[in-house]
Amino acid sequence: MTDAPIPIRYRYTFRFADGSEKRFEINLDPATLALIPPADSPKPEWTKLGYHQCEQCPLNEKAAHCPVAVNLASLVESFKDTLSHEDISVTVETAQRTYSKRTSLQQGLSSIIGIYMVTSNCPVMDKLRPNARYHLPFASAEETMYRAVSMYLAAQYFRMKRGEAPDWKLEHFSEIYQGVWLVNKGMTDRLSHASAQDANVNAVIVLSTFGSAVDSYLEESLAEIAPLFNSPSVEPEQQ
Numbered sequence: 001m002t003d004a005p006i007p008i009r010y011r012y013t014f015r016f017a018d019g020s021e022k023r024f025e026i027n028l029d030p031a032t033l034a035l036i037p038p039a040d041s042p043k044p045e046w047t048k049l050g051y052h053q054c055e056q057c058p059l060n061e062k063a064a065h066c067p068v069a070v071n072l073a074s075l076v077e078s079f080k081d082t083l084s085h086e087d088i089s090v091t092v093e094t095a096q097r098t099y100s101k102r103t104s105l106q107q108g109l110s111s112i113i114g115i116y117m118v119t120s121n122c123p124v125m126d127k128l129r130p131n132a133r134y135h136l137p138f139a140s141a142e143e144t145m146y147r148a149v150s151m152y153l154a155a156q157y158f159r160m161k162r163g164e165a166p167d168w169k170l171e172h173f174s175e176i177y178q179g180v181w182l183v184n185k186g187m188t189d190r191l192s193h194a195s196a197q198d199a200n201v202n203a204v205i206v207l208s209t210f211g212s213a214v215d216s217y218l219e220e221s222l223a224e225i226a227p228l229f230n231s232p233s234v235e236p237e238q239q
Contacts, residue, residue, distance in 0.1 A: 054186025084202035109203035
């Protein structure tokens with residue numbers, strides 16, 4: 001009998017000024033990186049697909065519930081009455097290392113919400129799923145762009161290996177994030193009707209910032225990191 005594969009785990013602990021804590025454990029299938037949901041995952045009314053459905057949602061009538069909303073349900077219900085700028089401490093435990101940061105609640109939530117959204121079986125968000133395997137909590141804008149471009153170019157390499165046309169010039173890179181921006185926009189609207197306070201909504205807005213500015217930010221970011229690759233040691237020798 002073959003042992004079941006060990007899930008990829010991320011454990012988030014939110015510690016508040018009054019000493020209280022909220023803990024969440026994310027388990028991902030190691031082969032597909034899909035979220036392994038708890039057996040008792042709630043499906044409140046606001047998770048239904050038609051409830052403030054995202055613009056250009058590709059699911060149409062294929063699902064009764066929005067998969068992103070279902071993944072977020074427990075988290076959103078836990079923070080629906082909290083304020084986004086509350087000062088907290090967040091610890092993220094992985095198999096390899098532990099991260100911790102003193103930050104605002106909206107920043108801490110944006111980190112965990114990002115994982116839930118890309119592991120949800122949403123056809124739009126799933127394009128970012130490979131990054132969930134190498135999740136970097138509390139990433140800066142520069143780190144986010146570097147990881148996004150690296151993931152995209154790795155995907156092009158595997159397209160080439162399959163005999164498909166690769167996009168080495170990043171001509172379609174921004175298209176992915178335009179779709180992601182629409183999902184974030186739709187999710188912001190959905191969560192604004194599911195939460196009494198603004199922590200959940202502002203956490204998604206933090207994520208939206210990158211997608212909305214990717215076109216203008218891409219060339220600027222690539223120009224900034226270009227000097228890092230000027231060393232001959234990072235280029236193959238020409239035969």
